[in-house]
Amino acid sequence: MALLVSSWSNSVKSVPKDYVMPPERRAEDFLTVCKEIPVINLQNARSEIVKQVLKACQEFGVFQVINHGVSARMMEDTMALYDEFFNLPVEDKLGVYSETPRRGCTLYTSGLEYAKEEVHYWKDTLKHPCHPIEEHSPSWPNKPTRYKEQVGRYAVEVRKMGFRILDLIAEGLGLREGYFNEVSQEHTMAINRYPPCPDPSLAMGIASHNDPNLITFLQQDHYGLQIHKDGKWMGVDPIPNAFVVNLGYQLHVISNGKLKSVEHRGLLNSTTSRTSIVTFLGPNPERPTFIEPAKELITSTNPQMYKSYWYNEFIANYLALAYSRMPGSRVRAILDHYRL
Numbered sequence: 001m002a003l004l005v006s007s008w009s010n011s012v013k014s015v016p017k018d019y020v021m022p023p024e025r026r027a028e029d030f031l032t033v034c035k036e037i038p039v040i041n042l043q044n045a046r047s048e049i050v051k052q053v054l055k056a057c058q059e060f061g062v063f064q065v066i067n068h069g070v071s072a073r074m075m076e077d078t079m080a081l082y083d084e085f086f087n088l089p090v091e092d093k094l095g096v097y098s099e100t101p102r103r104g105c106t107l108y109t110s111g112l113e114y115a116k117e118e119v120h121y122w123k124d125t126l127k128h129p130c131h132p133i134e135e136h137s138p139s140w141p142n143k144p145t146r147y148k149e150q151v152g153r154y155a156v157e158v159r160k161m162g163f164r165i166l167d168l169i170a171e172g173l174g175l176r177e178g179y180f181n182e183v184s185q186e187h188t189m190a191i192n193r194y195p196p197c198p199d200p201s202l203a204m205g206i207a208s209h210n211d212p213n214l215i216t217f218l219q220q221d222h223y224g225l226q227i228h229k230d231g232k233w234m235g236v237d238p239i240p241n242a243f244v245v246n247l248g249y250q251l252h253v254i255s256n257g258k259l260k261s262v263e264h265r266g267l268l269n270s271t272t273s274r275t276s277i278v279t280f281l282g283p284n285p286e287r288p289t290f291i292e293p294a295k296e297l298i299t300s301t302n303p304q305m306y307k308s309y310w311y312n313e314f315i316a317n318y319l320a321l322a323y324s325r326m327p328g329s330r331v332r333a334i335l336d337h338y339r340l
């Protein structure tokens with residue numbers, strides 16, 4: 001527990017040595033919030049949003065949604081709940097704490113394997129499976145006492161929004177409704193807490209990566225998320241009550257490279273704790289799921305770009321590469337493995 005950044009960060013005046021990133025992994029450009037990242041109003045006419053979603057997925061691999069059906073109240077209450085959770089006394093969080101993430105509910109710090117890391121990330125994460133709720137909620141935190149009820153309702157609403165967005169993507173690609181159902185059964189939440197850092201230019205919140213799953217929905221309270229596009233890092237505007245939608249590797253492969261998966265990272269600031277509530281939808285890694293480019297998208301002018309594979313094998317390869325690469329090269333590294 002002593003390892004949690006949130007348990008000691010307010011008592012340090014400088015960044016401890018084992019949190020100082022090598023220069024090439026530090027952030028240089030903090031301030032550029034990119035207004036071009038599309039913001040899509042899901043209350044607009046369906047034909048219009050299908051087009052906007054498709055274009056955003058092709059050009060950016062990321063977009064924000066507003067008027068998405070998850071109420072502002074629900075989003076604010078859930079964010080407030082997580083603020084309370086991370087401020088709880090240490091003994092109230094012991095039950096879910098683990099030195100490395102495990103399946104089920106875990107509160108851990110930094111990256112995937114603290115003990116093996118040369119430098120650590122300035123972040124604590126609470127992570128747990130969500131679906132089916134009755135099966136998983138017994139393992140969720142008991143405090144704050146409203147946790148299970150509040151997060152249970154949040155998970156249902158975000159999942160509903162997620163399936164709606166996946167159907168918009170399917171329609172844009174010319175695939176049938178429900179096309180992504182089977183590859184989006186696994187529903188996990190990760191809540192990242194980045195305490196204020198005495199020198200954000202030296203440390204990092206989360207290393208640059210692409211999400212390995214199908215699609216991700218992120219709620220954030222403050223600036224810190226950046227995406228990598230055309231050789232540049234661009235900041236994602238923290239629009240109140242919007243969700244950031246970003247595409248994982250599986251959407252890239254299933255769309256036969258038509259849609260982009262986006263590389264992203266999380267920066268720190270020196271004044272406020274930042275929290276991101278992240279919902280991942282993807283194939284269940286514990287059940288054999290076969291992934292392949294959609295047959296409907298393969299033509300003589302658009303030949304199959306990737307081999308088919310088992311998802312759990314992909315995840316094993318992804319984890320082997322995780323954190324071992326420099327920004328920009330990881331996307332190619334894992335996809336090269338499957339390219340035809």
Ligand SMILES: O=C(O)CCC(=O)C(=O)O
Nearest residue numbers: 190192224225266276278
């Ligand atoms: O906190 C953020 O903004 C990014 C989090 C993220 O990319 C992740 O949890 O996969």
Ligand SMILES: [Fe+2]
Nearest residue numbers: 209210211264
């Ligand atoms: Fe991510």
